[in-house]
Amino acid sequence: MRILFVLSEFPSYSETFIANQINDLIDHGNEVTIFSSGIGKTIDSSLFNRNDLYSRLVPAHQSVGLVSRLRRRFLKLFLGNRAYQNKDLLTMSESIDVVHCHFGDNALLFHEVYLKYGWFNKSKKICTFHGYDILPSSVAILTDTYKPLFDSFDGFTYNTPYMKGIIDCFPIQPRKMHALPVGFDADFLKNYLRRNPNTYAHGDCLHLIYCGRLTYFKGCLMLPDIAEKLIAANVQNFMIHIVGAGDQEHELRGKIDAQGLARHFTLYGALNQEKVFELMSSAHLFILPGLEEPKTARAETQGLVIQEAQFLKLPVLVSDAGGAKYGLMDGETGYVLPKGDVVAFVEKIKWFLDNPDEIYSFSEKSHIFARENYNSAVLGKRLLAIYTGDL
Structure with missing residues (x-):
């Protein structure tokens, strides 16, 4: 053909x-x-x-x-x-x-x-x-x-x-x-599968990763608020890795600095896929707190990066805005949370911290789900x- x-x-x-x-x-x-x-x-x-x-x-x-x-x-x-x-x-x-x-x-x-x-x-x-x-x-x-x-x-x-x-x-x-x-x-992506299971132990630094354009409907400006509430809940040992560029990058950097959160964030800018997947393979959780644009009602329609993260054995945390919620098994490979609800995201992150074995359990199911449905x-x-x- x-x-x-x-x-x-x-x-x-x-x-x-x-x-x-x-x-x-x-x-x-x-x-x-x-x-x-x-x-x-x-x-x-x-x-x-x-x-x-x-x-x-x-x-x-x-x-x-x-x-x-x-x-x-x-x-x-x-x-x-x-x-x-x-x-x-x-x-x-x-x-x-x-x-x-x-x-x-x-x-x-x-x-x-x-x-x-x-x-x-x-x-x-x-x-x-x-x-x-x-x-x-x-x-x-x-x-x-x-x-x-x-x-x-x-x-x-x-x-x-x-x-x-x-x-x-x-x-x-x-x-x-x-x-x-x-x-x-999948043949390309499997080169970046972690050699060891995605495990987390009490006391380790929890690594979360966000990959996407730094723009409103991706929810990137919620990340400093999530970090601030984690600290208020006495969670100190975590890092949020942000990959991407966009119209809200300057505002995001300013918000991180203004809230005194620089030590909990690393911003990489736009990276090629190889580097993105290398970072993913060393993280514990993937987060994309999407929103709906007020004027256009635009939201994430699928977000392939959510499935790529699952293939790389990351439990995912996404919002119910748009179509992202259809790309995971809620409660088994990740969680779908109310859009704009900072507290809900913080509570789920804390839940994984309190139940570290679940990170491994979710990650194994995530890989199988993504491999069978999005290859x-x-x-x-x-x-x-x-x-x-x-x-």
């Missing part, structure tokens, strides 16, 4: 799940071409070097220089969306079996530039929504904006029941809807069934 992936940027650290998906399809004998609007910085990782993914990239525009940009503007003025058509892509359009667009805005752009002119008319079209492309507050507007997709695409995938609840507001035929979480490459090799079979119409 010949498959075209339509992306906004490739490669991208924040979208390694797409590389996992592509690698699995290639491993199963499919031919994949990557069509990307933007080219990111080269990532030296086995996830991208495997199957030589960079050689499969067809950028939307070969040049991004000033002259090229001015030329495209001039052509668009007189030729409309046809000015953005890529000749290499047009050449292969008749031989593509499946066009898979990640994110609704990419799918819409691809429709406006290619599909509305009859290109790829023999291909099956699939669109995967992820989060920012279907904000709950914008459903009414997006229903009109995305109408061409509802009419011309053959299938839509969503990663959690939370996202399905949003998509159900759109006039999409139920037969076109397919549940498909994003997954990880790309498992999810890839479902994706192929969506492509072929067997689902």
